[in-house]
Amino acid sequence: MAKIAIIGNGVAGTAAIREIRSLDSDIEIDVFSDERHSYYPKPNLMDYVGGSRGLQEVIRYGPDWYEKLNANLHLSTPVTHIDAGIKALSTPSGAFSGYDSLLIAVGSYPFVPPFEGMDKRNVHVLRTLDDAVDIRKAVKGARREIIVGGGILGIELAVAIKQIGGEPIVVTNIDRLLPIQLDGGASEILIRHLNRMKVETLLGFTCTGMTGEELATGVKSTAGDVVEGDLIVVATGVRSNVELARRSNLSVDRGIxxxxxxQTSAKGIFAAGDCAEWNRTWFGIIPWALSTAKTAAQNMVEFGSSRFGSIVASNTLQVAGIDLTSIGMVHVESPEFDQIVSVNREEGTYYKAVIKDNVVVGGIALGNRKVALKLRTLLSQKIDVSEMRSTIFEID
Ligand SMILES: Cc1cc2nc3c(=O)[nH]c(=O)nc-3n(C[C@H](O)[C@H](O)[C@H](O)COP(=O)(O)OP(=O)(O)OC[C@H]3O[C@@H](n4cnc5c(N)ncnc54)[C@H](O)[C@@H]3O)c2cc1C
Incomplete structure (x- = not known):
């Protein structure tokens, strides 16, 4: 009987299990996780910190899910080495050998700039359920929480902390929030929304580290400014987990x-999710993990049966009831692109469509889910918008 091993029990790992089982009921599946908890979707961590989800409700797949799909789950079992030659994995509890195909789905880790004082007890990052438990506990005893980083993770975390009675402030080194997803105009509207919720924001603050002795008492900037706070969470981006692959002599760049x-540079070894880099492209989002895992799983069951066709980068989040969608290309300078923007500061809405050759190739919709849906449809169906430029954001 064929044998598949999967390293990593996150979005990509579990999506691969599902896909393999839908194609073949006999293949033996072993999945290794360095975590002690079974599978949980990472967005659930925000609900947990924000108090709308209890600990038990964070986990999505318990042992019964794996039993039903006839997959062997090895929790608290980090894979430390892959020997591609003899098709064996090393773990602290011994070797696992004889797989036919291997999927590396080890995700990413929080990237932290070389900040002074990262080792202080009240300085955190958020990636795992254990991190979320620590942060929620720490908010209870804190007077002011500083989130370093104005990306999606930082903003959602600040809102979650506010929901459980915290006093969060987001500090970021550049002049806007969500720099990947939004332009300056949309960021301004988002800041108004956040300020209305009493979530503070401080732009242009280049953090260099923490103040304080044993415990952090705040963060300091290159300009010598200090923001005081007694709980600090650093959310300054993620990087692919490539070390295991590098040590195992697989080809590695930004990702595997x-x-x-x-398929990686070694025959029979595949990679998917946050750790995989395809065609110089890399995303750290769930749609990427799902679609790369599906392709990998199909090729592990029958090599050559499926080719990856990329995805359009898309982020949708809800900040305190406000819908925010950023899709495709949103930052363009070149004259071949055209942009239509509509701002309503009173209503707190911001819409942008980026157009090339009369087709929408990107856009932002802040404050209205229906406009987001319309932009998504125009983009995915490549609809000619030359006749609807003045009504592009109108909805029925
Ligand atoms: C708090 C939070 C909220 C998020 N919210 C969103 C959202 O709303 N929308 C969105 O699109 N994306 C979101 N993301 C990003 C999204 O969760 C990731 O893109 C996704 O989880 C990637 O899936 P993955 O399977 O590649 O990696 P992961 O889900 O991280 O899974 C990788 C697993 O591999 C394990 N592992 C690592 N090394 C080893 C090893 N050597 N041996 C065994 N196991 C190992 C890890 O512990 C982990 O369990 C969020 C991320 C976080 C942290």
């Missing part, structure tokens, strides 16, 4: 390099 079949 894969081809159209999601």
């Amino acid at each position: 390099v894969v081809d159209d079949f999601m």
Whole structure:
């Protein structure tokens, strides 16, 4: 009987299990996780910190899910080495050998700049359920929480902390929030929304580290400014987990390099999710993890049966009831692109459509889910918008 091993029990790992089982009921599946908890979707961590979800409700798949799909789950079992030659994995509890195909789905880790004082007890990052438990506990005893980083994670975390009675402030080194997803105009509207919720924001603050002795008492900037706070969470981006692959002599760049079949530089070894880099492209979002895992799983069951076709980068989040969608290309300078923007400061809405050759290739919709849906449809169906430029944000 064929044997598949999966390293990593996150979005990509579990999506691969599902796909493999839908194609083949006999293949033996072993999945290794360095975590002690079974699978939980990371967005659930925000609900947990924000108090709308209890600990038990964070976990999505318990042992019964794996039993039903006839997959062997090895929790608290980090894989430390891959020997591609003899098709064996090393773990602290011994070797696992004889797999036919291997999927590396080890995700990413929080990237932290070389900040002074990261080792202080009240300085955190958020990636795992254990991190979320620590942060929620720490908010209870804190007077002011500083979130370093104005990306999606930082903003959602600040809102979650506010929901449980915290006093969060987001500090970021550049001049706007969500720099990947939003332009300056949309960021301004988002800041108004956040300020209305009493979530403070401080732009242009280049953090260099923490103040304080044993415990952090705040963060300091290159300009010598200090923001005081007694709980600090650093949310300054993520990087692919490539060390295991590098140590195992696989080709690695920003992520683990894969081809159209999601196969790495070693035959029979595949990669998917946050750790995989395809065609010089890399995303740290769930749609990427799901679609790369699906392609990898199909090729592990029958090599050559599926080719990866990329995804359009898309982020949708809800900040205190405000819908925010950023899709495709939103930052363009070149004259071949055209932009239509509509701002309503009173209503707190901001819409932008980026157009090339009369087709929408990107956009932002802040404050209205229906406009987001319309932009998504125009983009995915490549609809000619030359006749609807003045009504592009109108909805029925
Ligand atoms: C708090 C939070 C909220 C998020 N919210 C969103 C959202 O709303 N929308 C969105 O699109 N994306 C969101 N993301 C990003 C999204 O969760 C990731 O893109 C997604 O989880 C990637 O899936 P993955 O399977 O590649 O990695 P992961 O889900 O991180 O899973 C990788 C697993 O591999 C394990 N592992 C690592 N090394 C080893 C090893 N050597 N041996 C065994 N196991 C190992 C890890 O512990 C982990 O369990 C969020 C992320 C966080 C942290």
